[in-house]
Amino acid sequence: QKEVEQDPGPLSVPEGAIVSLNCTYSNSAFQYFMWYRQYSRKGPELLMYTYSSGNKEDGRFTAQVDKSSKYISLFIRDSQPSDSATYLCAMVYNQGGKLIFGQGTELSVKP
Amino acid sequence: GAVVSQHPSWVICKSGTSVKIECRSLDFQATTMFWYRQFPKQSLMLMATSNEGSKATYEQGVEKDKFLINHASLTLSTLTVTSAHPEDSSFYICSARVGGGQPQHFGDGTRLSIL
Numbered sequence: 259q260k261e262v263e264q265d266p267g268p269l270s271v272p273e274g275a276i277v278s279l280n281c282t283y284s285n286s287a288f289q290y291f292m293w294y295r296q297y298s299r300k301g302p303e304l305l306m307y308t309y310s311s312g313n314k315e316d317g318r319f320t321a322q323v324d325k326s327s328k329y330i331s332l333f334i335r336d337s338q339p340s341d342s343a344t345y346l347c348a349m350v351y352n353q354g355g356k357l358i359f360g361q362g363t364e365l366s367v368k369p
Numbered sequence: 370g371a372v373v374s375q376h377p378s379w380v381i382c383k384s385g386t387s388v389k390i391e392c393r394s395l396d397f398q399a400t401t402m403f404w405y406r407q408f409p410k411q412s413l414m415l416m417a418t419s420n421e422g423s424k425a426t427y428e429q430g431v432e433k434d435k436f437l438i439n440h441a442s443l444t445l446s447t448l449t450v451t452s453a454h455p456e457d458s459s460f461y462i463c464s465a466r467v468g469g470g471q472p473q474h475f476g477d478g479t480r481l482s483i484l
Contacts (some may be wrong), residue, residue, distance in 0.1 A: 266410075292472055301375070301462045301475035302413070309470075346412060353469030356403070359412040 259284055264347055264360025273369050277334040281347035281360045284328065288349040288358075291323050293332045296344045296362070305345075306332065337367045372396050373465050375476030383484055384455060390448045390479045392463030398443035399465035403473060404436070407460045419446055453483045 264281045271277055279293075290309045294302035306321035308314045314321045322331040330349075334341055347360040372395040380388055392402060401420050405413040417433075419425040419440035427433045435457075437449040446465075450457055460480050464473040 290470070290472075294475070299460070299478070299480065301373075301464075301477045304371075304472050304474060307472045354401075356415055356418065357413075357473060361412050 261285060261358050262347065262349060262360045265363055266361045268364040268366060270366045270368060271337055273337060273339060273367055275337050275367070277332075277337050277341070277365060277367075279332040279334075279345050279347075279363050279365070281330050282328055283330075283349060283358075285351075286325065286328060287351050289352060290350040291321070291330050292348045292350075292357070293319075293321055293330075294346040294348060295341075296346060298343075302346055339367050339369050342366045370396050371474040373463065373474050373476040375463055375479055377479060378477060379480045379482075381482045381484065382453065385452055388450045388453055388481060390450075390461055390463070390481075392446045392448070392465065392476055394444045394465040394474075397465075397467055399446075400443065400468050401466045402440055402446040403464045403466075404438060404446075404448050405462045405464065407462060407478070413462060416448075450481065453481070455483045457481065458483045 262283045293306040295305050296302040311323050311325045318335045320333040344362040344364050346362045348357045374393045376391045404416045407413050416431045417425045417427045419438050421440050421443050425438035440446040460478050462478040464475045466473045
């Protein structure tokens, strides 16, 4: 079993839809949680960073962490074609630890 | 803020040559830098972690004599692929972090093609 599970998709939605992306993890020792967006042939771009259960909002993006269920989500409101990319969840055990990535979900937002 | 620059973005070279890739943190000092490799449609695979002034720590299965990492300053790390062969062709990405508890910020990657 992988430490972090993420549905690779692809996920296709119409413009303006609300997108829900999810990851589950097996080890409750993870402390820090991140979402990255990666466009084709580019490096990952940090979207959200959090370390506590609950919601964190930034513009059209909301990150949700449920440590009791070992589940994190990223919601994208009013999705745009420019949101079409691969979304990677990542988490870290401790302050000096290395990132453990999910497989990435490929999202396509159709105009 | 938190911009990481990687150079070159794309390199093609003949088998047997060595290739150097640079990773710079432009607006912050990075105590730790990381090097990843990514194959098409796959997630990032960590190759090594480097702290400024120290030897890099390589992940299991990564040949340290093949992938030389130097982290000479708080804003610059380099990866040299020595005697590159076609199987080394891949997308290499670096990241940098200010300190523990802070997220990693990634460069835009280097596409390496060995003929």
